[in-house]
Amino acid sequence: MIAALAASGLAASRLELEITEAVLIRDDDAALAVLHQLRAIGVRIALDDFGTGYSSLSYLQRFPFDKIKIDRCFVTDLAEPEGSSCIVQAVVNIAAERRMTTTAEGVETEQQRDLLRALGCSEMQGYLFSPPKPAAEIRPLLLAHQQGPMASPGPARKRKPVARTA
Secondary structure, three states: OHHHHHHHOOOHHHOEEEEEHHHHHHOHHHHHHHHHHHHHOOOEEEEEEEOOOOOOHHHHHHOOOOEEEEOHHHHHOOOOOOOOHHHHHHHHHHHHHOOOEEEEOOOOOHHHHHHHHHHOOOEEOOOOOOOOOOHHHHHHHHHHHHHOOOOOOOOOOOOOOOOOOO
C-alpha cells in the first residue's frame, strides 16, 4: 500500500479503504494490526455494509474506523412505520460519539435524503445523486460541480421564492 501511494503521488489522507465485516472475522488480530498501520500513515478506514453481516458492536470499539457505511437495506424502508429509522439513528449516534462519519448507501428518493439528514447522517450515496459512472466520466462531473449549478448539464431546478421582510 505504501509503495502504491508513493508511486501514484496520492497523499495517504486522500485514500479511504472500505472494509467489510467478513474481512474482520477471518483474522481480526491480523486485520487490527494492518488497519492500525494504515491509519498511522494517514489512510482513512470505512466499515462497509454495516449491519448486514455479523455486525458486532465490538468492532466499532476495537478497530480504528473513520466511517460507518450504512447498508442500503436500512435506507430502503426508512419511511415505513415499522422501518429502520431507529436503527439508522442508533448507528448515527454511535458513530458521532466515536467521532466517525456515516454514509448511507442506496439513497434513491428525496424523502430518504431528507429523513437521513434529519437523523444526522453525514454523507449519502445512491442513484438520487448519480448512477455509477465510468472512470472517464468522473473528471468532467467533478469539474461541472466545482463550477456551480450553471455549468452542470441537465434540467435547471426552479427555486422557491423567498419571503422577504421590510
